[in-house]
Amino acid sequence: MVSARCFSAAAFRWMRPPLRACATRTIPSACSRNSQANCRSRFYSTLPNQNYERPCIAVLYQALDPPVIGGVRKPKKPGGYQDSGADIAYCLSNCTDIDVVSPVPAPDPSRDAGWCFPDTEQGILQAIYEGATYLWANTILFASHPLQVSRALEKYQNSIQVVGQGPLVVEEYDDKQYVNDLLRHLGGFTVPKAWYLHNGQDIFTEIRGLPYPIVAKPIRGRGSQGVKVCYNPDELAVHSRELLAASSSIILEEFLKGEEITITVMPPTQRVSKYWSLPLVTRFNHREGIAPYNGVVAVTANSRAILDSELDEIYLQAKEECEKAAEALGVTAPIRIDARRVEDSSDSKFALFDVNVKPNMTGPGRPGRDDQASLTLLAASALGWDYQGLLRHILSTSRSLRDLRALTPRGAN
DSSP states (O other): OOOSSSBOHHHHTTOSSOOOOOOOEEOGGGOOGGGGGGSEEOOSOSSOOOOOSSOEEEEEEOOSOOOEETTEEOOOOTTTTHHHHHHHHHHHHTOTTOEEOOSSSSOOTTOSTTSSEESSHHHHHHHHHTTOSEEEEOSOOOTTSHHHHOGGGGGGTTTOEEESOOHHHHHHHTOHHHHHHHHHHHOSOOOOOEEEEETTSOHHHHTTTOOSSEEEEESSOOTTTTOEEEOSHHHHHHHHHHHHTSOSEEEEEEOOOSOEEEEEEEOOOSSOOSOEEOOOEEEOOOBTTBOOOTTTSOGGGTEEEOOGGGOOHHHHHHHHHHHHHHHHHTOSSOEEEEEEESSSSTTSOEEEEEEESSOOOOOSOSTTOTTOOOHHHHHHHTTTOOHHHHHHHHHTTOEEHHHHHHOOOOOOO
8 A cells, every 4th residue: 555645556456547747846944945946756645744653764865965073084985775675665665554755746767867866955855844753764863863853843743763873972983993892891792902093293203113013994984995914114114104095093003804794783672682793704805904894795605694503602702792882872773793803713703893874775665676785784694684684674663853962982991
């Protein structure tokens, strides 16, 4: 059944003629008098959002540039996660009990564009006005993001549910130095040794005496972008200068020599009262010591879920540490933690080296996307979940916009 305010892709296929948009409308609260011409969009409904038992979901993509925080700017992903956003919206639109709203009527499944709303104040308000009761924040959040500070959204704080982390939380937890220092301060976590370089320091003086090989990477990175294993001081100095040209600080981290795994941790929900992890995923076929970016090599080609029969005490300890880390951070949506054995030996412990508060969530379904399962979906598949099942579980972690705005990060000191 197709709602007057939202649509289902499954239902779209059987409608004759195709659903057409209603007349163009303006959202006064999102536009000034001088800019109304730029604030028009097509709508399925001429009525504002109301509360419905049947969820209507709008997926947000990254249209805003992340701000400079402490002299460091997180790189913006080309396309702003519209690829995974389209995967999410398309998959959920095929659910019989969920509606999805998009900024254009009947978006093309073969294209990324058209499925998601921009994460600007205007884009969010358009999604709500079109009938969205859930906002899937498939974007990078920060303290000054509209989801946190927009006064125009205040009247929707109790009625709108959001899938994602709190913006105040993400701003701090996207800082790898902050999270690493926090876990070290709390104790009970195995983490690699780390050093920090800042602009203005003499690089050769600061790196004297460091162990090699060593990993140099951004403090606010995206995937494996900018991450490199350096084998001598000259190589480290060159790469450090390249990183510091775009950032005020970088991390130098002990190189972990052994097997790499990644663990997705799910937050508590009404049905499950504790943090718990999906099956572990092991990674292989690294390039120059680093797992390649999934946009270059699909994770289905270099990763697999670890069987229960393969689990030993060392794997289970890593799993327990990841669950405790998620609990310590107080996250409200799935996170993915990367870990690696300190030594290249099956009896070596795993060290947690990267906490990703916005794990990639691509998945199959749209044309040409059959090999685009994310690491989280690989793990979920080991439980027998398909992509739709995973998204349903993530949807159950949503909370009101008011609750999301109230979330604060745990202090590192």
